[in-house]
Amino acid sequence: MMDPRRNAPTLEPANAPAYTYGSITDKIASIVLSRPTTLGWVTGFGIAFVLLLVLFVAVSYLLVRGVGIWGINIPVGWGFAIVNFVWWIGIGHAGTLISSILLLLRQQWRTSINRFAEAMTLFAVSCAGLFPLLHLGRPWFFYWLVPYPNTMALWPQFRSPLVWDVFAVGTYMTVSFLFWFVGLIPDLATLRDRAKKKRAKIVYGILAMGWRGSAIHWHRYETAYLLLAGLATPLVVSVHTVVSFDFSIGIVPGWHSTIFPPYFVAGAIYSGFAMVMVLSIPLRAVYRLQDLITMRHLQNMAKVMLATGMIVGYGYLMEAFMAWFSGNTYETYMMQNRMAGPYAPLYWSLIVTNLVIPQALWFRKVRNSVPALFAVAISVNVGMWLERFIIVVTSLHRDFMPSAWSMYYPTIWDWATFAGSIGLFLFLLFLFIRFLPMISISEMRQILPTPQPENAP
Amino acid sequence: MIRTGLYGVMAEFKRPEDLVTAVRTVRSRGYRAMDAYTPFPIEGLADELGSHFNILPGIVLIGGILGALGGFFMQYYANVVALPLNIGGRPHNSWPAFIPVTFELTILVAALFAVLGMLALNGLPRPHHPVFNEPRFELATRNRFFLCVESRDPRFNRDAVRKVLEELGASGVYEIDYRG
Numbered sequence: 001m002m003d004p005r006r007n008a009p010t011l012e013p014a015n016a017p018a019y020t021y022g023s024i025t026d027k028i029a030s031i032v033l034s035r036p037t038t039l040g041w042v043t044g045f046g047i048a049f050v051l052l053l054v055l056f057v058a059v060s061y062l063l064v065r066g067v068g069i070w071g072i073n074i075p076v077g078w079g080f081a082i083v084n085f086v087w088w089i090g091i092g093h094a095g096t097l098i099s100s101i102l103l104l105l106r107q108q109w110r111t112s113i114n115r116f117a118e119a120m121t122l123f124a125v126s127c128a129g130l131f132p133l134l135h136l137g138r139p140w141f142f143y144w145l146v147p148y149p150n151t152m153a154l155w156p157q158f159r160s161p162l163v164w165d166v167f168a169v170g171t172y173m174t175v176s177f178l179f180w181f182v183g184l185i186p187d188l189a190t191l192r193d194r195a196k197k198k199r200a201k202i203v204y205g206i207l208a209m210g211w212r213g214s215a216i217h218w219h220r221y222e223t224a225y226l227l228l229a230g231l232a233t234p235l236v237v238s239v240h241t242v243v244s245f246d247f248s249i250g251i252v253p254g255w256h257s258t259i260f261p262p263y264f265v266a267g268a269i270y271s272g273f274a275m276v277m278v279l280s281i282p283l284r285a286v287y288r289l290q291d292l293i294t295m296r297h298l299q300n301m302a303k304v305m306l307a308t309g310m311i312v313g314y315g316y317l318m319e320a321f322m323a324w325f326s327g328n329t330y331e332t333y334m335m336q337n338r339m340a341g342p343y344a345p346l347y348w349s350l351i352v353t354n355l356v357i358p359q360a361l362w363f364r365k366v367r368n369s370v371p372a373l374f375a376v377a378i379s380v381n382v383g384m385w386l387e388r389f390i391i392v393v394t395s396l397h398r399d400f401m402p403s404a405w406s407m408y409y410p411t412i413w414d415w416a417t418f419a420g421s422i423g424l425f426l427f428l429l430f431l432f433i434r435f436l437p438m439i440s441i442s443e444m445r446q447i448l449p450t451p452q453p454e455n456a457p
Numbered sequence: 458m459i460r461t462g463l464y465g466v467m468a469e470f471k472r473p474e475d476l477v478t479a480v481r482t483v484r485s486r487g488y489r490a491m492d493a494y495t496p497f498p499i500e501g502l503a504d505e506l507g508s509h510f511n512i513l514p515g516i517v518l519i520g521g522i523l524g525a526l527g528g529f530f531m532q533y534y535a536n537v538v539a540l541p542l543n544i545g546g547r548p549h550n551s552w553p554a555f556i557p558v559t560f561e562l563t564i565l566v567a568a569l570f571a572v573l574g575m576l577a578l579n580g581l582p583r584p585h586h587p588v589f590n591e592p593r594f595e596l597a598t599r600n601r602f603f604l605c606v607e608s609r610d611p612r613f614n615r616d617a618v619r620k621v622l623e624e625l626g627a628s629g630v631y632e633i634d635y636r637g
Contacts, residue, residue: 167561189598212597218499223513446497
């Protein structure tokens, strides 16, 4: 017997009040338009703003003194900056996955979470983009990475994965923005028409670009949206693949491996879904969206995390296996050093937070408990950060010649920049939930059951 | 040119099914210049309105091809023509290393063409349009479905169109002027 709930629409009629086109519009739009700014929002925004100021201080000091304020030195030239870059950009991947791949697979449940997951992508990529630029040493020459005819008659070296990164991340940022903005246009028009205050009407009106919901416009709009989803799907896979090339093209032990691209992409989706979970659980509670972001959404995300987490686990296993199987001294030593060297506590924390704890998701009881899901999601975010730290630091700090070995310890400025980037992320997120609809209104209307009750408001 | 006079006659419907029926009926009476306005896309409605051909996929394909060629030859020019460097004895035109950037630029240009093409074909941004002159029209982005038969249709006759729309069970019929 097939579970009848399998084909149930996103809004489970059992626990959702019967929404109509009008009431769902009002519910989501009112969060932006008429809900007063609460003390909770101001407090959260204030904390984010303080962290953002920490970022400003850390970056200003960096510009004055140079990258020497960080713990990096030879042999560990890549420290927190690259760890944070890979971590943030990985988090972004879930947004694109939810908005494009699940759209192509006709997974209707994505509708409640795709808008803020896309926003999360955009903000995470903004945070990610900061780090390689700051790590350049002279960030004010960042535009030298872009090919343009210049008086120095120099061109970027296109055989280098670091230049590929510029194009991958730049394209990812642009396409994520386009996708998010195109999705927002009809909702901006809704806000324009629902806003009571003149200033809000003007601002939303400009952003909506005169959208009037013409059927012929909708037809082209849907084509464009579907094509963007089709383009973003290979893009999201390529971005983390290119990020993994930064490592795997090099011959450093522990990096030079063909498993890196798939294992990085799976890890990215894993951490991204964990972040969507971390954000959606408080959001649905604060804004009373439990009937739109239902338990089913959380359970589905938990299952995606379980699947991608297993791929990541396979990656860890294969790394260890290949280190032994290759018989290569440096690879074998790298693995021994990870498991028993000076960074071993971090390695084993990574295994626990990223591999052992998420196994709890096999149990239905855990998948049905919101606090448990929240705890697992936090654990995965910590674990994925540790994974990048282990990959970057343990491989570099003891590579080939023992005479060149050294330790890497982050300084207060490393931590300040990292905390500051979280501040930037939260700052943008708080602004987003205050000024833009965090759930796509037009897509919600589209998936409401038809026919609607006669004389619905 | 600032146009004045009647832009069209607009009917308001409460349910999408009624709008689709109305479009079919009005078209069967021979009217062609019309547009429907809905709070969410309704499958097949553009087709009912006589818009069968969508050029957008072609535009995106052209964008993708331009991005791929432009991306590859930009790298070829930079690393083969303008600044050839011997990197470990590899050929100047080491094309496999140029694939990632070529791929990214294919996606980038195709996506830009998709969005800008969609906006251009839709004539957006267009801050004002005669349909906004009707105060009820703000429900077109909430829960009402509108059909506007435009006066530029050669068969247009204000009273005949009004009558047809009223017979179709519209919950309101409004006359829209070019100027509010």
